[in-house]
Amino acid sequence: MVAMTHVDAATASDRSTTARWVMVALSVALVAISIASLFVGATGLSPLGVIGDLVAGRPVDLRAQVVIFDIRLPRLSLGLLVGAALAVSGVVMQGLFRNPLADPGLVGVSAGAGLGAILAIVLGGLLPPAVGTAMGYSLVPIAAFVGGWLSVIALYSISTRGGHTSVATMLLAGIALAALVSALSGIMIYLADDAQLRTLTFWGLGSLAGATWSKVLAAAPLMLVGIFGAPLLARGLNGLALGEPAARHMGIDVQILKRFAILLVSAAVGAAVAVSGGIGFVGIVVPHLLRLSTGPDHRYLLINAALLGAIILILADMVARVIVAPAELPIGIVMAIIGGPFFLWILLRRRGLLEM
Amino acid sequence: MIRSLLLSTLVALPTTALADRVLSIGGSVTEIVYALGEQERLVGRDSTSTFPTEATALPDVGYIRQLSPEGVLSVNPDLIISETGAGPLEAVELLRAADVPFIEVADGYTEEAVLQKIRDVAKALDVTEKGEDLAASVSADLDEAEAVAANVEPLRVLFILSTAGGRITAAGENTSASAIIELAGGMNAIQGVEGYKQVSDEAITVAAPDVILMMDRSGDHAASDDDLFAHPAIAGTPAAQTQSVVRMDGLLLLGFGPRVGEAVRTLAGELSETAG
Numbered sequence: 001m002v003a004m005t006h007v008d009a010a011t012a013s014d015r016s017t018t019a020r021w022v023m024v025a026l027s028v029a030l031v032a033i034s035i036a037s038l039f040v041g042a043t044g045l046s047p048l049g050v051i052g053d054l055v056a057g058r059p060v061d062l063r064a065q066v067v068i069f070d071i072r073l074p075r076l077s078l079g080l081l082v083g084a085a086l087a088v089s090g091v092v093m094q095g096l097f098r099n100p101l102a103d104p105g106l107v108g109v110s111a112g113a114g115l116g117a118i119l120a121i122v123l124g125g126l127l128p129p130a131v132g133t134a135m136g137y138s139l140v141p142i143a144a145f146v147g148g149w150l151s152v153i154a155l156y157s158i159s160t161r162g163g164h165t166s167v168a169t170m171l172l173a174g175i176a177l178a179a180l181v182s183a184l185s186g187i188m189i190y191l192a193d194d195a196q197l198r199t200l201t202f203w204g205l206g207s208l209a210g211a212t213w214s215k216v217l218a219a220a221p222l223m224l225v226g227i228f229g230a231p232l233l234a235r236g237l238n239g240l241a242l243g244e245p246a247a248r249h250m251g252i253d254v255q256i257l258k259r260f261a262i263l264l265v266s267a268a269v270g271a272a273v274a275v276s277g278g279i280g281f282v283g284i285v286v287p288h289l290l291r292l293s294t295g296p297d298h299r300y301l302l303i304n305a306a307l308l309g310a311i312i313l314i315l316a317d318m319v320a321r322v323i324v325a326p327a328e329l330p331i332g333i334v335m336a337i338i339g340g341p342f343f344l345w346i347l348l349r350r351r352g353l354l355e356m
Numbered sequence: 357m358i359r360s361l362l363l364s365t366l367v368a369l370p371t372t373a374l375a376d377r378v379l380s381i382g383g384s385v386t387e388i389v390y391a392l393g394e395q396e397r398l399v400g401r402d403s404t405s406t407f408p409t410e411a412t413a414l415p416d417v418g419y420i421r422q423l424s425p426e427g428v429l430s431v432n433p434d435l436i437i438s439e440t441g442a443g444p445l446e447a448v449e450l451l452r453a454a455d456v457p458f459i460e461v462a463d464g465y466t467e468e469a470v471l472q473k474i475r476d477v478a479k480a481l482d483v484t485e486k487g488e489d490l491a492a493s494v495s496a497d498l499d500e501a502e503a504v505a506a507n508v509e510p511l512r513v514l515f516i517l518s519t520a521g522g523r524i525t526a527a528g529e530n531t532s533a534s535a536i537i538e539l540a541g542g543m544n545a546i547q548g549v550e551g552y553k554q555v556s557d558e559a560i561t562v563a564a565p566d567v568i569l570m571m572d573r574s575g576d577h578a579a580s581d582d583d584l585f586a587h588p589a590i591a592g593t594p595a596a597q598t599q600s601v602v603r604m605d606g607l608l609l610l611g612f613g614p615r616v617g618e619a620v621r622t623l624a625g626e627l628s629e630t631a632g
Contacts, residue, residue: 041426041430042424042426042427042429042430043426043429043430043432044430062454062455063429063432063454063455063456066429066450066453066454067426067429067454070450070453070454071425071426071429071450072426190553190554193550193551193552194551194552195421195441198419198421198422199421199443202421202422207422209422209424209425209444209446209447210444210446210447211446212446212449212450215446321424321426321427324418325427325430326400326415326416326417326418326424326427326428326430326431327403327416327417327418327419327424327427328418328422328424328427330422
């Protein structure tokens, strides 16, 4: 409760009751929506038929099996992980920077990952054929991940002096790094041919359409570390909300907290961006929706954000894959079109609560 | 690697029943299917397949490089014929996993490449003879058009893809536009640049085009002639002095499908009018 000393005690306990109920409601909703998402797709196939056939030992139509088990199921898994990872990372970043506008991009991970992906798309053809063949379509995700990490390491070392990481320096260095990265991306865009340009554009809009089991398995451990590791930071982030000196007085090792937070976020976001491209929005909107309804206590916020982030991404993906079927919209577009106005509406209704 | 994989599928093409649920991906492939008279077998197309107009009534599975595997499966194809570059690779792999024959035909901007593409599509559809006939007639048509083009005074032609934001994106070497200009007896004004690139105003002045070539369609490509010739880079060119601009349908001009002869003839006609 330390972080809430500024809040009226009665409100705080009301809010934590609400937060617990929200947690239950979100868990139920997540399970329901996950199941529903297996039923939704361009082919209109139902998983019940396939599962029924499998259980009864009847021969299963290969296409139906591929649609359910190799297209929809990995896509659902990826949606769950990416949504949760981005939302949790958003909460951690906003807590760490004590800034409601902070998003995972601030540690440079998105910019670096973007540059990695662009380099791989445009220059991938220059690799020795043997390397290119071995990497196949993992080349872009791997490059994105490496790019994300390199830029985090750069930012972290720039802003850390004598064992103290200055978040303000990190913020400014992040802006400088983003400018540099966007210039390098510009050069790549100039060099790119038409096909590569299209690929770049689509990568930037984000998509879960490329979900395969191998991608899910490769990216899951890192995202899971972020999702399940973050709640361990809850007490520290609550303390940090009162300012660094106050947090230190409460016995929180702020430097270790920062290091872990940055590590978790880079792992989770690096992996998420690598497999799904540039999906924005979740990291900012989900934490705010929850803060508006259940307050700033990170113990609940981190868990609820994981649940709500997953729900929103899966919902958006369901829309993305049927709205222009048999074609498909990039999920980033769906997210912004539905999420933008919704978020504005919430803001207008509850703007009094925003003075956090 | 991918290409050799695709070629091996091509060789291992099942020769059993005739595929009658064909998904055609790529504008030129769809045109070839129609030219072969096999359109009854089509169940879907991609978003670049806009000719003939009837084709647009078919379900659209999206952009060639951004196919959704489930979307493709939803039209229940038993054969997919695609231009080079279908993707993402994950989607293509999933379609293979679902046992849908996937045939990629090579692209190219020469007469040989067009004829080969026609033969490949015909072979995929198991109508090899029709393919030979179509290839022969396209070849004859193109030869005839080239004979006309041979008499055209070799003008310097600048293909402008876009003038969006006042910045000119033009066709350099190794582009479909450059290839069609040369087939039609012209000369690409932009040399030493690969692909479609934004070019500086000075580069255009140096290129000194006699004619501007553009796609005939709406959006930012549809700069009016007045706007075009008022552009500082173009105003000083010979093309501006003679007010020479040619506009043609994009898919016809750059498609390199069965209408390549028509494209060459039309462009050559326009060019000789300008020169005359």
